[in-house]
Amino acid sequence: MSLTATFKHVSYLWDDAKAAALAGDEVALLIYRSNLLGADLRLTNYGGGNTSCKTIEKDPLTGEETEVMWVKGSGGDIGTLTKSGLAGLYVERLRNLKNVYRGISHEDEMVELFNHCIYDLNSKAPSIDTPLHGFLPFKHIDHLHPDAAIAIAASKDGKRITEELFNGTIGWVEWRRPGFDLGLKLKACLDANPGIRGIMLGSHGLFTWGDTAYECYVNSLEVIERCAQYIEDSLYKQPAVFGGVKVQSLSKEGRAKQAVALAPVLRGLCSSHTRMIGHFTDDERVLQFVNSNDLDRLAPMGTSCPDHFLRTKISPLVLTLEPGEDLSDAKALKQKLTPQFEAYRQMYADYYSNCKHANSPAMRDANPVVILYPGVGMFTFAKDKATARVAGEFYINAINVMRGAEAISEYTSLPRQEAFDIEYWLLEEAKLQRMPKPKPLSGRVALITGSGGGIGKAIAKKFAQEGACVILNDNNAERLEEAKAEFLKQFGKDVVAANVLDVTKADTIQDTVNAVILAFGGVDLVVNNAGLSISKPIEEHTEADWDLLYDVLVKGQFIVTQQTVAVMRKQGFGGDVLNIVSKNALVSGPNNAGYGSAKAAQLHLSRLNAAELGADKIRVNVVNPDAVIAGSNIWSGGWAAGRAKAYGVSVDELPAYYAKRTLLNEIIYPEDIANACFAFAGGLLGKSTGNVLNVDGGVATAFVR
Known part of the structure; x- marks a missing residue:
């Protein structure tokens, strides 16, 4: 039978070929073992536990061989551990700290003294558990927090159960806060019980060891497997778990x-x-x-x-x-x-x-x-x-x-x-x-419509960079998946959620609002960005064109605002609604009756919402872009051709045409709009509502006043 098949409650992940490629490098094998252990949450929780190995290195000052301990540093996670996350310390110096230890009431002062034991100057700061590994003589040591072992360690009869279950091969140390004294207690337990394969820490966790990385790994798995099987056998004998069912779950x-x-x-x-x-x-x-x-x-x-x-x-x-x-x-x-x-x-x-x-x-x-x-x-x-x-x-x-x-x-x-x-x-x-200062949008949740690309995606990225959680959404599922993959790679799963949303369909809006609540608990920043444009002379403009423009731009903005404001009111601490409108809300031009009037409606709806929602500390502000070309669905549609025709230029000439008509002679990019949104939401304009910020390079006819 393979070793893999002998384990039911833990995962045997050791790959002989991968380990063989690391042969002779004990630190690399420590990292490999640590990552395997951290990959199984039944063995230890995220950020919990620590692992170590001891090697013989050359002292850079004397040239003599010396023993060095490599141990997971403070604040790391063994599942993602790399060498940069290890602390490397002289073992002899660490053990000599016993000579200056003044007792349990002076525990904290020992942590600073760990720095005098550093061998590797690139070390991570040593953790409070450093002496627990240093005072034990074994080459490879695991300190894990397996649920099965802690269940025994935290039970009233834990010491007796440990003794009987392992026939005296696992020692027991009563609860003691991690630190120097606990390290001494572990060494005393080993001295009193030579030949044991591990130590159970009361209410805390498990120490196991081995002469090689592999022996340590298998020892850890075997001890935890035995604990888990013992608990499973005991649960099987119980008439009911946790005293039986009192309340039935909903569907x-x-x-x-x-x-x-x-x-x-x-x-x-x-x-x-x-x-x-x-x-x-x-x-x-x-x-x-x-x-x-x-x-x-x-x-x-x-x-x-x-x-x-x-x-x-x-x-x-x-x-x-x-x-x-x-x-x-x-x-x-x-x-x-x-x-x-x-x-x-x-x-x-x-x-x-x-x-x-x-x-x-x-x-x-x-x-x-x-x-x-x-x-x-x-x-x-x-x-x-x-x-x-x-x-x-x-x-x-x-x-x-x-x-x-x-x-x-x-x-x-x-x-x-x-x-x-x-x-x-x-x-x-x-x-x-010592934790870094929170970013401006830390603790805030943002929903940006149409964030699969273009302006919406740029806003979502800016908000995520500044600390917000974001829910991406788009009516194009394929484009949304591409954006989601990009954001997950850059920001990780704890920052990003995604949901298909079509602002013309109220049920998809509600689905997305529900998704953001389930993902993050609520919503604070709402950006109504989803849009489209249709540029036609009045005689060519159809009723369907008109309805689509007003459904997306005006009705969509209204329903998204209505549903998200309801969430903000439940939370009770205000929020921000930002509406991406357009300079066309203020400027009259040819071939633009439907789009321009819908944008004007968006702008005034924003004012109306600001007036109504101020009492709830919900701010409503407007960003007015113009001619944002990069990544825009509008640009890739018929809008470019329509505007080029209206201005008497070719499509290729349109970007330069837009730039030259501005006071600053600048092309406007999605990131410029994102920065404007952050200006409203970043905290410095917390008492601003009902305002319009033009980001158009300077179009004098679009000045609000």
Whole structure:
């Protein structure tokens, strides 16, 4: 039987040929092993755990051989680890730090001393887990956070179960916050139990090792496989998971409908301190937990593993809503939910007050990160989509741990004081303070119609570059897919969503609005950019031409604004509507009756909306371009020929003609319009509404005043 077939609960991914190509380079094999481990979320969560190897290198000062440890640096992820993410330290110097260690009350000062042990000057900053690897003698070491192992580590009888399950070949170290002292505890456990293959950290995770990268990898898989199989066998014997079903789930469609109705209200309530981005999942593991009889007992306990806790907060907020409850009245819904949020914030404030130390950082945002809705699913909110999504993934890890621990014994979480000491650890606070300053549009969600190409795509790209999440849309599915692929490559899956939208069809508008809510929790920036143009003499202009122009430009702008404003009002913190109109809204010209009058209607509709929506802190402004040629569907259609005919020039001469008639003698590009939109949305013009910004190179007849 192949080794691959011996594993049921983990993935054996080792490729002998790939490993053979790395033979002799232990650091390369460490990275290879790490990436394989990080590729299976059953082995460790994103950003969690760390791996190391020890090699013999030449000391650049003495020329003598010396032992060096290569370990994942601070803030990295083993699944995407590269050499630049490793810290390289002299092992002897690191171990000699024991001589200056002043005890557990002086843990934090040891972290700065790690810098005196650096061998590789290009190292990533060493993490707090560095001594955990350094004090163990093994060449290759894995520290992972597998749900199956943590379920045992977080159970009331975890130590006994570990001893019996592994016949004494896995050691046990009681809970201790990561740091120098925990490293000493690991070494003491090994000294007391020579020959063990790993150590279970109470409430935390697992250490395993080997003499080679491969032996370490297989050892890790075998230990985790055994933990997982033990839990599966125990679950099989249980009459019901989590005490059985208390609430029945809605259908998939029903869950999505409730999430769409609820998410903007939750986002508004969660954003009382900082503008948040949302994530929703109705994963079966989530539903099993939120629908259970044990939810009310287990959810308030919080998580056990520090990595879980740091991303999910002390405990989730469980909503007191019925699965099929009518959520259509946003005002009534907010009134019902506000006391629940106030109670959660007070709980968090009490937790902070009861646990803080004299030197603790100031209390952070008291709003929940994880929100559970029985029968529907889980919402998570954070400063950006990636953090919100990862928080949801970590809470699923926590659910797995609770399910496993309850199956084999009884789940235990971190004591509140221990949890606080991790959340408000001064080293963690220092890490937060080193985070880069948020970009101007961080925490904001943008919907730009017609963003498959041309002006719309340029606006979407500008907004994404400035920190916004964007939902691309277009009525051309092929063009939309091309834009989506480009954006995913440049910005990643946590910044971009896409949906086919035809502004003449209200159902596709609603579908896209629903999609942006499910993807990001709501919407803040709406750009009505979708358009077309028809240039004909009045005698050639058909009624169908007229209807199409007004359906796309005027009615489309109205319905998109109407539906997105409804979301903004649910959120309750304002927003921006930007309408891409045209200098033709102000300038009269030949062969332009339908297009020009529709643009004029768009412009005045913008004024009307600005007057109506100001009370909701929703700003409505206009950007008036002219002759934006690059990437434009308008240009590739009959518009170019029509305008060239109207001006008595050839199509090839049209760009130069447009430029020469401007005061600045400039050609206008999609990026120029994108910059104008950012000027309105970027924060400096937060008190501007009902305005028109011309981006036409200077056409005097288009001056507003």
